[in-house]
Amino acid sequence: MTVARNPLLPGCYPDPTICRVGPDYYLVTSTFEYAPGLPVFHSVDLVSWEQIGHVVDRPGQLDFAGIGSSGGLYAPTLRHHDGVFWLICTLVTRQDDARDGNFVMTATDPAGPWSDPVWLDADGIDPSIFFDDDGRVWVHGTRLAREPAWHDQTEVWVRELDRRTMTLVGPEHVVWNGALKDVVWAEAPHLYKVEGTYYLLAAEGGTEFHHAVSVARADSVTGPYTGNKGNPILTHRHLGRESDVVGTGHADLVQAVDGSWWAVLLGMRPYGGYHYNLGRETFLVPVTWEDGWPVFAPGVGRVPTEVDVPFAGPVHLGLAQGGASGVVPPGDLRWTSLRRPAAEFASASGDGWDLTMRPTTLADPETPAFLGVRQQHMDLDVRATVRADLADGEDVGLAVRQSEDDHVRVFVTGTAGTASTDDTAGTDGTAGTDDEARRVVAVLRRAGVETTLGELTLTGAADAPVTLTVSARGQDYALLAGVAGDEPRPVAVADARTLDSGATGGFLGLWIGVYATSNGRPTATIAQVQRFEYVPAT
Ligand code: 6LW
Structure with a gap:
Protein backbone atom coordinates (compact mmCIF):
# COMPACT_ATOMS: atom_id res chain seq x y z
CA MET A 1 0.00 0.00 0.00
CA THR A 2 1.24 3.47 -0.87
CA VAL A 3 0.16 6.65 0.77
CA ALA A 4 -0.66 9.69 -1.36
CA ARG A 5 0.23 12.92 0.36
CA ASN A 6 -2.21 15.79 -0.01
CA PRO A 7 -2.14 18.09 -1.79
CA LEU A 8 -1.53 15.83 -4.72
CA LEU A 9 -0.42 18.85 -6.76
CA PRO A 10 0.82 21.69 -4.52
CA GLY A 11 0.64 25.24 -5.83
CA CYS A 12 -1.84 26.83 -8.18
CA TYR A 13 -3.51 23.77 -9.72
CA PRO A 14 -7.23 24.48 -9.28
CA ASP A 15 -10.40 22.98 -10.73
CA PRO A 16 -8.94 19.49 -11.31
CA THR A 17 -10.62 17.16 -13.76
CA ILE A 18 -9.70 13.51 -14.13
CA CYS A 19 -10.38 10.52 -16.35
CA ARG A 20 -9.05 7.00 -16.67
CA VAL A 21 -8.22 5.06 -19.82
CA GLY A 22 -7.36 1.46 -19.00
CA PRO A 23 -4.52 1.61 -16.46
CA ASP A 24 -3.75 5.30 -17.11
CA TYR A 25 -5.14 8.32 -15.30
CA TYR A 26 -5.08 11.81 -16.77
CA LEU A 27 -5.68 15.07 -14.95
CA VAL A 28 -5.95 18.69 -16.14
CA THR A 29 -6.24 21.94 -14.14
CA SER A 30 -7.09 25.60 -14.84
CA THR A 31 -4.41 28.11 -15.88
CA PHE A 32 -6.17 31.47 -16.46
CA GLU A 33 -3.81 33.89 -18.30
CA TYR A 34 -0.70 31.69 -18.18
CA ALA A 35 0.84 30.04 -21.22
CA PRO A 36 1.05 27.25 -22.14
CA GLY A 37 -2.43 26.57 -20.82
CA LEU A 38 -4.12 23.57 -19.21
CA PRO A 39 -1.33 21.21 -18.11
CA VAL A 40 -1.97 17.50 -18.66
CA PHE A 41 -0.74 15.07 -15.99
CA HIS A 42 -0.43 11.31 -16.16
CA SER A 43 -0.41 8.69 -13.42
CA VAL A 44 -0.75 4.94 -13.24
CA ASP A 45 -1.72 4.83 -9.57
CA LEU A 46 -3.24 8.22 -8.58
CA VAL A 47 -0.25 8.83 -6.27
CA SER A 48 2.65 9.80 -8.55
CA TRP A 49 1.95 12.25 -11.35
CA GLU A 50 4.09 13.44 -14.24
CA GLN A 51 3.17 16.28 -16.51
CA ILE A 52 3.08 15.09 -20.13
CA GLY A 53 2.06 18.24 -21.96
CA HIS A 54 -0.45 21.04 -22.29
CA VAL A 55 -3.78 21.33 -24.07
CA VAL A 56 -3.20 24.93 -25.19
CA ASP A 57 0.36 25.21 -26.41
CA ARG A 58 0.58 27.07 -29.71
CA PRO A 59 -0.16 30.55 -30.99
CA GLY A 60 -3.45 30.79 -32.82
CA GLN A 61 -5.21 28.09 -30.80
CA LEU A 62 -6.72 30.73 -28.47
CA ASP A 63 -6.26 34.49 -28.24
CA PHE A 64 -5.41 35.83 -24.78
CA ALA A 65 -4.46 39.36 -25.85
CA GLY A 66 -5.44 41.92 -23.25
CA ILE A 67 -7.17 39.39 -20.98
CA GLY A 68 -6.53 40.51 -17.41
CA SER A 69 -5.25 38.36 -14.60
CA SER A 70 -7.67 35.66 -13.37
CA GLY A 71 -9.44 35.80 -16.73
CA GLY A 72 -8.55 33.31 -19.44
CA LEU A 73 -8.90 29.57 -19.02
CA TYR A 74 -11.31 28.51 -16.28
CA ALA A 75 -12.34 25.07 -15.10
CA PRO A 76 -11.85 22.36 -17.76
CA THR A 77 -13.38 18.90 -18.01
CA LEU A 78 -11.40 16.00 -19.46
CA ARG A 79 -13.08 12.86 -20.75
CA HIS A 80 -12.18 9.95 -23.00
CA HIS A 81 -14.60 8.33 -25.38
CA ASP A 82 -14.15 5.99 -28.36
CA GLY A 83 -10.39 6.52 -28.54
CA VAL A 84 -10.62 10.31 -28.36
CA PHE A 85 -9.83 12.70 -25.49
CA TRP A 86 -12.30 15.54 -25.10
CA LEU A 87 -11.51 18.73 -23.27
CA ILE A 88 -14.26 21.26 -22.70
CA CYS A 89 -13.48 24.60 -21.11
CA THR A 90 -14.23 28.33 -21.02
CA LEU A 91 -12.13 31.25 -22.20
CA VAL A 92 -13.23 34.05 -19.90
CA THR A 93 -12.81 37.61 -21.07
CA ARG A 94 -15.75 39.93 -20.60
CA GLN A 95 -19.38 39.35 -21.48
CA ASP A 96 -19.17 41.87 -24.35
CA ASP A 97 -15.97 40.34 -25.77
CA ALA A 98 -16.58 38.08 -28.76
CA ARG A 99 -13.86 35.70 -27.56
CA ASP A 100 -15.65 34.90 -24.31
CA GLY A 101 -17.17 31.45 -24.35
CA ASN A 102 -17.16 27.68 -24.11
CA PHE A 103 -15.22 25.44 -26.46
CA VAL A 104 -14.26 21.83 -27.08
CA MET A 105 -10.84 20.52 -28.10
CA THR A 106 -9.99 16.93 -28.93
CA ALA A 107 -6.85 14.80 -29.15
CA THR A 108 -5.96 11.18 -29.65
CA ASP A 109 -2.85 11.58 -27.52
CA PRO A 110 -3.49 13.54 -24.28
CA ALA A 111 0.08 14.87 -24.44
CA GLY A 112 -1.00 16.65 -27.62
CA PRO A 113 -1.35 18.01 -30.14
CA TRP A 114 -4.85 19.13 -29.25
CA SER A 115 -7.20 20.46 -31.89
CA ASP A 116 -8.18 24.05 -32.41
CA PRO A 117 -11.31 24.97 -30.44
CA VAL A 118 -14.84 24.32 -31.60
CA TRP A 119 -16.94 27.05 -30.01
CA LEU A 120 -20.31 26.18 -28.51
CA ASP A 121 -23.37 28.37 -28.34
CA ALA A 122 -23.55 28.35 -24.54
CA ASP A 123 -22.83 31.05 -22.02
CA GLY A 124 -21.56 30.68 -18.47
CA ILE A 125 -18.62 28.70 -17.14
CA ASP A 126 -17.54 25.25 -15.92
CA PRO A 127 -18.71 23.19 -18.90
CA SER A 128 -18.62 19.43 -18.68
CA ILE A 129 -19.42 16.64 -21.11
CA PHE A 130 -21.04 13.25 -20.59
CA PHE A 131 -21.16 10.34 -23.04
CA ASP A 132 -24.22 8.21 -22.34
CA ASP A 133 -24.20 4.51 -23.14
CA ASP A 134 -26.97 5.04 -25.73
CA GLY A 135 -24.53 7.07 -27.86
CA ARG A 136 -25.92 10.47 -26.94
CA VAL A 137 -23.63 13.22 -25.70
CA TRP A 138 -24.65 15.81 -23.12
CA VAL A 139 -22.94 19.09 -22.40
CA HIS A 140 -23.65 20.77 -19.10
CA GLY A 141 -22.41 23.87 -17.36
CA THR A 142 -23.36 26.68 -15.05
CA ARG A 143 -24.43 30.25 -15.61
CA LEU A 144 -26.24 33.04 -13.82
CA ALA A 145 -29.88 32.15 -13.34
CA ARG A 146 -32.10 33.73 -15.97
CA GLU A 147 -34.38 34.99 -13.25
CA PRO A 148 -32.16 35.39 -10.25
CA ALA A 149 -33.91 34.32 -7.12
CA TRP A 150 -31.21 36.06 -5.18
CA HIS A 151 -27.85 37.58 -5.91
CA ASP A 152 -25.18 35.28 -7.35
CA GLN A 153 -27.71 32.54 -8.03
CA THR A 154 -26.46 30.23 -10.73
CA GLU A 155 -28.06 27.23 -12.34
CA VAL A 156 -26.79 24.07 -13.96
CA TRP A 157 -28.04 23.41 -17.48
CA VAL A 158 -27.86 20.28 -19.65
CA ARG A 159 -28.12 20.21 -23.44
CA GLU A 160 -27.45 17.59 -26.07
CA LEU A 161 -24.42 17.86 -28.35
CA ASP A 162 -24.77 16.73 -31.97
CA ARG A 163 -21.39 15.12 -32.50
CA ARG A 164 -21.64 15.35 -36.27
CA THR A 165 -22.16 19.12 -36.42
CA MET A 166 -20.59 19.81 -33.00
CA THR A 167 -23.51 22.04 -32.09
CA LEU A 168 -25.84 22.04 -29.14
CA VAL A 169 -29.28 20.81 -30.16
CA GLY A 170 -32.68 20.35 -28.57
CA PRO A 171 -34.01 22.07 -25.49
CA GLU A 172 -31.93 23.26 -22.59
CA HIS A 173 -32.76 21.62 -19.27
CA VAL A 174 -32.09 23.54 -16.09
CA VAL A 175 -31.49 20.75 -13.61
CA TRP A 176 -29.95 22.20 -10.48
CA ASN A 177 -29.28 25.40 -8.60
CA GLY A 178 -27.66 24.13 -5.45
CA ALA A 179 -28.60 21.92 -2.55
CA LEU A 180 -28.74 24.49 0.18
CA LYS A 181 -31.01 27.50 0.22
CA ASP A 182 -28.51 29.89 1.70
CA VAL A 183 -25.51 29.12 -0.50
CA VAL A 184 -24.83 30.56 -3.89
CA TRP A 185 -22.80 29.66 -6.95
CA ALA A 186 -23.93 26.20 -7.99
CA GLU A 187 -21.06 25.37 -10.35
CA ALA A 188 -18.48 22.81 -11.47
CA PRO A 189 -21.18 20.31 -12.54
CA HIS A 190 -20.17 16.83 -13.70
CA LEU A 191 -22.56 14.06 -14.78
CA TYR A 192 -21.85 10.33 -14.32
CA LYS A 193 -23.87 7.17 -14.78
CA VAL A 194 -23.36 4.55 -12.09
CA GLU A 195 -25.34 1.31 -12.19
CA GLY A 196 -28.06 2.84 -14.32
CA THR A 197 -28.53 6.01 -12.26
CA TYR A 198 -27.42 9.48 -13.35
CA TYR A 199 -25.46 11.47 -10.77
CA LEU A 200 -24.81 15.18 -10.84
CA LEU A 201 -21.89 16.34 -8.75
CA ALA A 202 -21.72 20.11 -8.27
CA ALA A 203 -19.87 22.66 -6.19
CA GLU A 204 -21.63 25.41 -4.34
CA GLY A 205 -20.85 28.29 -2.03
CA GLY A 206 -18.20 29.82 -4.31
CA THR A 207 -14.59 28.79 -4.57
CA GLU A 208 -13.62 30.30 -1.23
CA PHE A 209 -14.42 29.67 2.40
CA HIS A 210 -17.97 28.34 1.84
CA HIS A 211 -17.01 25.99 -0.97
CA ALA A 212 -18.80 22.62 -0.82
CA VAL A 213 -19.56 19.53 -2.90
CA SER A 214 -23.15 18.38 -3.35
CA VAL A 215 -24.69 15.50 -5.27
CA ALA A 216 -28.07 14.80 -6.86
CA ARG A 217 -29.38 11.83 -8.83
CA ALA A 218 -31.98 11.08 -11.46
CA ASP A 219 -33.32 8.28 -13.61
CA SER A 220 -32.98 10.38 -16.75
CA VAL A 221 -29.99 12.48 -17.78
CA THR A 222 -32.15 15.58 -18.06
CA GLY A 223 -33.69 15.09 -14.61
CA PRO A 224 -35.56 15.69 -12.47
CA TYR A 225 -32.62 15.48 -10.04
CA THR A 226 -33.12 14.79 -6.36
CA GLY A 227 -30.51 16.04 -3.94
CA ASN A 228 -28.88 13.81 -1.35
CA LYS A 229 -30.28 14.55 2.10
CA GLY A 230 -26.69 14.43 3.33
CA ASN A 231 -25.63 17.39 1.17
CA PRO A 232 -23.13 18.89 1.15
CA ILE A 233 -21.22 15.63 1.01
CA LEU A 234 -17.93 17.44 1.53
CA THR A 235 -17.07 20.87 2.85
CA HIS A 236 -14.56 22.35 5.29
CA ARG A 237 -16.44 25.55 6.02
CA HIS A 238 -17.65 24.26 9.40
CA LEU A 239 -14.00 23.71 10.40
CA GLY A 240 -13.39 27.45 10.46
CA ARG A 241 -10.50 29.48 9.13
CA GLU A 242 -7.95 27.73 11.32
CA SER A 243 -8.42 24.49 9.44
CA ASP A 244 -5.24 23.30 7.70
CA VAL A 245 -7.24 22.97 4.47
CA VAL A 246 -10.09 25.31 3.55
CA GLY A 247 -12.34 25.93 0.57
CA THR A 248 -12.67 22.30 -0.50
CA GLY A 249 -14.88 21.78 -3.54
CA HIS A 250 -14.99 21.50 -7.31
CA ALA A 251 -14.71 17.71 -7.34
CA ASP A 252 -14.47 15.23 -10.20
CA LEU A 253 -14.88 11.46 -9.78
CA VAL A 254 -12.92 8.58 -11.25
CA GLN A 255 -13.26 4.83 -10.84
CA ALA A 256 -9.96 2.98 -10.47
CA VAL A 257 -9.00 -0.23 -12.20
CA ASP A 258 -9.88 -2.21 -9.05
CA GLY A 259 -13.40 -0.74 -8.97
CA SER A 260 -12.69 1.73 -6.14
CA TRP A 261 -13.80 5.35 -6.47
CA TRP A 262 -11.82 8.52 -5.94
CA ALA A 263 -12.35 12.26 -6.22
CA VAL A 264 -9.94 15.02 -7.06
CA LEU A 265 -10.91 18.47 -5.86
CA LEU A 266 -9.46 21.83 -4.94
CA GLY A 267 -8.67 23.32 -1.55
CA MET A 268 -6.35 25.89 -0.04
CA ARG A 269 -3.83 25.72 2.84
CA PRO A 270 -3.78 28.95 4.85
CA TYR A 271 -0.63 29.93 6.72
CA GLY A 272 0.54 33.00 8.62
CA GLY A 273 -3.09 33.92 9.18
CA TYR A 274 -5.91 33.32 6.74
CA HIS A 275 -3.75 33.62 3.62
CA TYR A 276 -3.10 30.95 1.04
CA ASN A 277 -0.30 32.16 -1.19
CA LEU A 278 0.02 28.82 -2.96
CA GLY A 279 -3.49 29.27 -4.29
CA ARG A 280 -6.04 26.56 -4.87
CA GLU A 281 -4.33 23.18 -4.96
CA THR A 282 -5.40 19.70 -6.10
CA PHE A 283 -6.29 17.11 -3.43
CA LEU A 284 -7.25 13.42 -3.56
CA VAL A 285 -10.13 11.96 -1.55
CA PRO A 286 -11.34 8.34 -1.35
CA VAL A 287 -15.00 7.77 -2.18
CA THR A 288 -17.30 4.87 -1.35
CA TRP A 289 -20.95 4.31 -2.11
CA GLU A 290 -23.72 3.82 0.43
CA ASP A 291 -27.45 3.59 -0.27
CA GLY A 292 -26.86 4.69 -3.82
CA TRP A 293 -24.93 7.84 -2.89
CA PRO A 294 -21.22 8.66 -2.96
CA VAL A 295 -19.55 9.17 0.43
CA PHE A 296 -16.45 11.39 0.36
CA ALA A 297 -13.65 10.50 2.80
CA PRO A 298 -15.79 7.84 4.51
CA GLY A 299 -15.46 7.77 8.28
CA VAL A 300 -13.44 10.98 8.22
CA GLY A 301 -15.62 13.55 6.46
CA ARG A 302 -12.77 15.84 5.49
CA VAL A 303 -9.81 15.89 3.13
CA PRO A 304 -7.16 13.64 4.72
CA THR A 305 -3.51 14.63 4.82
CA GLU A 306 -2.58 11.13 3.74
CA VAL A 307 -4.65 8.83 1.58
CA ASP A 308 -4.08 5.08 1.43
CA VAL A 309 -4.09 3.92 -2.17
CA PRO A 310 -4.00 0.11 -1.95
CA PHE A 311 -3.03 -0.51 -5.55
CA ALA A 312 -0.26 2.11 -5.80
CA GLY A 313 3.41 1.42 -6.36
CA PRO A 314 6.36 3.27 -4.81
CA VAL A 315 6.01 7.06 -4.76
CA HIS A 316 7.87 9.04 -7.42
CA LEU A 317 6.92 12.66 -6.97
CA GLY A 318 6.88 14.42 -10.32
CA LEU A 319 8.05 18.00 -10.84
CA ALA A 320 4.53 19.37 -10.53
CA GLN A 321 4.18 17.53 -7.22
CA GLY A 322 6.96 19.64 -5.77
CA GLY A 323 9.41 16.78 -6.05
CA ALA A 324 12.24 18.83 -7.57
CA SER A 325 14.89 21.04 -6.03
C1 6LW B 1 -14.16 28.14 -11.66
C2 6LW B 1 -15.36 28.09 -10.82
C3 6LW B 1 -14.97 28.85 -9.65
O1 6LW B 1 -14.46 28.12 -13.00
O2 6LW B 1 -13.79 29.51 -9.88
O3 6LW B 1 -16.08 30.08 -8.08
C4 6LW B 1 -13.58 29.46 -11.24
N1 6LW B 1 -15.68 28.97 -8.62
O4 6LW B 1 -15.78 26.77 -10.53
C5 6LW B 1 -12.14 29.63 -11.58
O5 6LW B 1 -11.33 28.65 -11.01
Missing part, protein backbone atom coordinates in the same frame (compact mmCIF):
# COMPACT_ATOMS: atom_id res chain seq x y z
CA GLY A 326 17.57 23.04 -7.80
CA VAL A 327 18.05 24.49 -11.26
CA VAL A 328 14.90 24.70 -13.37
CA PRO A 329 16.34 24.04 -16.83
CA PRO A 330 14.80 25.51 -19.98
CA GLY A 331 13.02 22.29 -20.99
CA ASP A 332 11.19 22.00 -17.66
CA LEU A 333 7.40 21.94 -18.06
CA ARG A 334 6.99 24.16 -14.99
CA TRP A 335 8.01 27.25 -16.97
CA THR A 336 5.15 29.51 -17.92
CA SER A 337 4.82 32.89 -19.56
CA LEU A 338 1.88 35.23 -19.77
CA ARG A 339 -0.71 34.89 -22.56
CA ARG A 340 1.70 34.01 -25.37
CA PRO A 341 4.48 31.45 -25.78
CA ALA A 342 7.81 32.25 -24.17
CA ALA A 343 9.53 31.38 -27.46
CA GLU A 344 8.54 34.86 -28.64
CA PHE A 345 10.99 36.51 -26.24
CA ALA A 346 13.11 33.77 -24.68
CA SER A 347 15.61 31.29 -26.04
CA ALA A 348 17.32 28.57 -24.08
CA SER A 349 20.97 29.22 -23.30
CA GLY A 350 22.84 26.66 -21.24
CA ASP A 351 21.11 26.25 -17.88
CA GLY A 352 19.11 29.41 -18.45
CA TRP A 353 17.61 31.81 -20.92
CA ASP A 354 18.34 34.78 -23.10
CA LEU A 355 15.42 37.12 -22.53
CA THR A 356 14.74 39.68 -25.21
CA MET A 357 13.70 42.67 -23.19
CA ARG A 358 10.30 44.18 -23.96
CA PRO A 359 8.83 47.62 -23.27
CA THR A 360 5.85 45.82 -21.71
CA THR A 361 5.85 45.74 -17.90
CA LEU A 362 4.33 43.29 -15.44
CA ALA A 363 1.54 45.83 -14.92
CA ASP A 364 0.31 45.40 -18.51
CA PRO A 365 -2.25 42.70 -19.38
CA GLU A 366 -0.08 41.66 -22.33
CA THR A 367 3.06 39.53 -22.69
CA PRO A 368 5.98 41.02 -20.81
CA ALA A 369 9.31 39.21 -21.00
CA PHE A 370 8.42 37.15 -17.93
CA LEU A 371 9.11 33.48 -17.28
CA GLY A 372 8.02 31.98 -14.00
CA VAL A 373 7.06 28.90 -12.06
CA ARG A 374 4.37 28.35 -9.47
CA GLN A 375 5.24 28.82 -5.82
CA GLN A 376 4.59 25.31 -4.55
CA HIS A 377 6.19 25.44 -1.11
CA MET A 378 5.56 27.76 1.82
CA ASP A 379 9.27 27.98 2.62
CA LEU A 380 11.63 28.21 -0.30
CA ASP A 381 14.51 30.02 -1.93
CA VAL A 382 14.36 31.11 -5.53
CA ARG A 383 17.60 32.43 -6.99
CA ALA A 384 18.09 33.93 -10.42
CA THR A 385 21.52 34.87 -11.72
CA VAL A 386 21.13 37.59 -14.31
CA ARG A 387 23.46 39.63 -16.51
CA ALA A 388 22.58 42.52 -18.76
CA ASP A 389 23.97 45.77 -20.06
CA LEU A 390 21.07 47.92 -19.04
CA ALA A 391 20.26 51.27 -20.59
CA ASP A 392 18.72 53.99 -18.51
CA GLY A 393 15.28 52.96 -17.32
CA GLU A 394 15.71 49.27 -18.06
CA ASP A 395 15.20 46.62 -15.37
CA VAL A 396 15.94 42.93 -15.06
CA GLY A 397 14.61 41.20 -12.00
CA LEU A 398 12.80 38.57 -10.07
CA ALA A 399 9.09 38.96 -9.39
CA VAL A 400 6.58 37.30 -7.08
CA ARG A 401 3.40 37.64 -9.09
CA GLN A 402 -0.28 37.50 -8.28
CA SER A 403 -1.52 39.82 -11.02
CA GLU A 404 -0.82 42.98 -13.02
CA ASP A 405 -1.81 45.00 -9.99
CA ASP A 406 -0.29 42.88 -7.26
CA HIS A 407 3.29 41.73 -7.24
CA VAL A 408 6.70 42.25 -5.66
CA ARG A 409 9.82 42.86 -7.71
CA VAL A 410 13.50 42.89 -6.83
CA PHE A 411 15.49 44.11 -9.80
CA VAL A 412 18.70 45.53 -11.12
CA THR A 413 17.94 48.80 -12.82
CA GLY A 414 19.84 50.69 -15.46
CA THR A 415 19.17 53.94 -13.69
CA ALA A 416 22.73 54.97 -12.78
CA GLY A 417 24.03 54.98 -9.24
CA THR A 418 27.30 56.48 -8.00
CA ALA A 419 29.60 53.93 -6.45
CA SER A 420 32.16 56.27 -4.97
CA THR A 421 29.73 58.27 -2.88
CA ASP A 422 27.43 55.49 -1.77
CA ASP A 423 28.26 54.15 1.63
CA THR A 424 26.50 50.86 0.95
CA ALA A 425 28.69 50.26 -2.09
CA GLY A 426 30.70 47.14 -2.78
CA THR A 427 31.70 44.31 -0.56
CA ASP A 428 35.15 45.86 -0.23
CA GLY A 429 33.75 49.38 0.21
CA THR A 430 35.58 50.81 -2.80
CA ALA A 431 34.92 50.97 -6.47
CA GLY A 432 37.74 50.25 -8.92
CA THR A 433 38.13 52.11 -12.17
CA ASP A 434 36.33 49.43 -14.22
CA ASP A 435 33.64 49.13 -11.64
CA GLU A 436 30.20 50.52 -11.92
CA ALA A 437 27.55 50.99 -9.28
CA ARG A 438 24.39 49.11 -9.99
CA ARG A 439 21.19 49.85 -8.19
CA VAL A 440 18.98 47.09 -6.95
CA VAL A 441 15.47 48.09 -5.98
CA ALA A 442 12.62 46.20 -4.32
CA VAL A 443 9.11 47.40 -5.13
CA LEU A 444 5.73 46.24 -3.90
CA ARG A 445 2.88 46.85 -6.27
CA ARG A 446 -0.40 46.50 -4.40
CA ALA A 447 -3.77 47.27 -5.98
CA GLY A 448 -1.83 49.07 -8.71
CA VAL A 449 0.05 51.38 -6.33
CA GLU A 450 3.84 51.05 -6.12
CA THR A 451 5.89 51.41 -2.95
CA THR A 452 9.66 51.11 -2.81
CA LEU A 453 10.51 48.64 -0.08
CA GLY A 454 14.29 48.99 -0.21
CA GLU A 455 17.32 49.70 -2.35
CA LEU A 456 21.00 48.93 -2.37
CA THR A 457 23.96 49.59 -4.57
CA LEU A 458 26.25 46.86 -5.80
CA THR A 459 29.69 47.43 -7.15
CA GLY A 460 31.90 45.13 -9.11
CA ALA A 461 32.78 44.70 -12.74
CA ALA A 462 29.99 46.21 -14.80
CA ASP A 463 29.38 42.93 -16.56
CA ALA A 464 29.48 40.75 -13.41
CA PRO A 465 26.34 38.66 -13.09
CA VAL A 466 24.04 39.47 -10.18
CA THR A 467 22.12 36.91 -8.16
CA LEU A 468 18.67 37.98 -7.02
CA THR A 469 16.98 35.91 -4.34
CA VAL A 470 13.49 35.55 -2.95
CA SER A 471 13.70 33.67 0.31
CA ALA A 472 10.22 32.91 1.62
CA ARG A 473 9.77 31.76 5.20
CA GLY A 474 6.09 31.65 5.79
CA GLN A 475 4.65 35.04 4.88
CA ASP A 476 7.98 36.88 5.13
CA TYR A 477 9.63 37.07 1.73
CA ALA A 478 13.21 38.31 2.09
CA LEU A 479 14.51 39.90 -1.10
CA LEU A 480 18.28 39.77 -1.51
CA ALA A 481 20.87 40.66 -4.10
CA GLY A 482 24.58 40.30 -4.62
CA VAL A 483 27.23 39.99 -7.28
CA ALA A 484 27.14 36.31 -8.21
CA GLY A 485 29.40 34.35 -5.91
CA ASP A 486 29.31 37.00 -3.15
CA GLU A 487 27.21 36.73 -0.04
CA PRO A 488 23.76 38.11 -0.96
CA ARG A 489 22.69 41.24 0.90
CA PRO A 490 19.18 42.04 2.07
CA VAL A 491 17.26 44.60 0.02
CA ALA A 492 13.91 44.37 1.79
CA VAL A 493 11.41 41.98 3.33
CA ALA A 494 7.95 41.86 1.78
CA ASP A 495 4.89 40.81 3.74
CA ALA A 496 3.29 38.37 1.32
CA ARG A 497 -0.06 38.50 3.11
CA THR A 498 -0.82 41.36 0.75
CA LEU A 499 -0.44 39.10 -2.30
CA ASP A 500 -2.67 36.05 -1.84
CA SER A 501 -5.97 35.96 -3.68
CA GLY A 502 -7.84 36.38 -0.39
CA ALA A 503 -6.22 39.81 -0.13
CA THR A 504 -6.22 40.76 -3.80
CA GLY A 505 -9.26 38.99 -5.24
CA GLY A 506 -8.92 36.73 -8.25
CA PHE A 507 -8.32 33.01 -8.50
CA LEU A 508 -4.57 32.55 -8.57
CA GLY A 509 -1.73 31.42 -6.37
CA LEU A 510 1.67 33.08 -6.61
CA TRP A 511 4.22 32.64 -9.36
CA ILE A 512 7.91 33.49 -9.03
CA GLY A 513 9.82 34.37 -12.15
CA VAL A 514 12.38 36.43 -14.00
CA TYR A 515 11.53 39.40 -16.17
CA ALA A 516 13.17 42.11 -18.24
CA THR A 517 11.49 45.39 -19.13
CA SER A 518 12.48 48.74 -20.57
CA ASN A 519 9.42 50.31 -18.94
CA GLY A 520 7.91 51.51 -22.19
CA ARG A 521 11.06 52.63 -24.02
CA PRO A 522 12.30 51.12 -27.28
CA THR A 523 14.94 48.52 -26.43
CA ALA A 524 17.30 46.03 -28.01
CA THR A 525 18.68 44.65 -24.75
CA ILE A 526 19.08 40.94 -24.23
CA ALA A 527 19.10 39.94 -20.57
CA GLN A 528 20.86 36.71 -19.71
CA VAL A 529 19.28 34.53 -17.07
CA GLN A 530 22.26 32.29 -16.40
CA ARG A 531 20.43 30.05 -13.98
CA PHE A 532 17.18 29.93 -12.07
CA GLU A 533 17.01 27.77 -8.99
CA TYR A 534 13.92 26.72 -7.07
CA VAL A 535 14.89 25.21 -3.72
CA PRO A 536 12.24 24.15 -1.19
CA ALA A 537 13.47 24.94 2.32
CA THR A 538 11.43 22.35 4.16
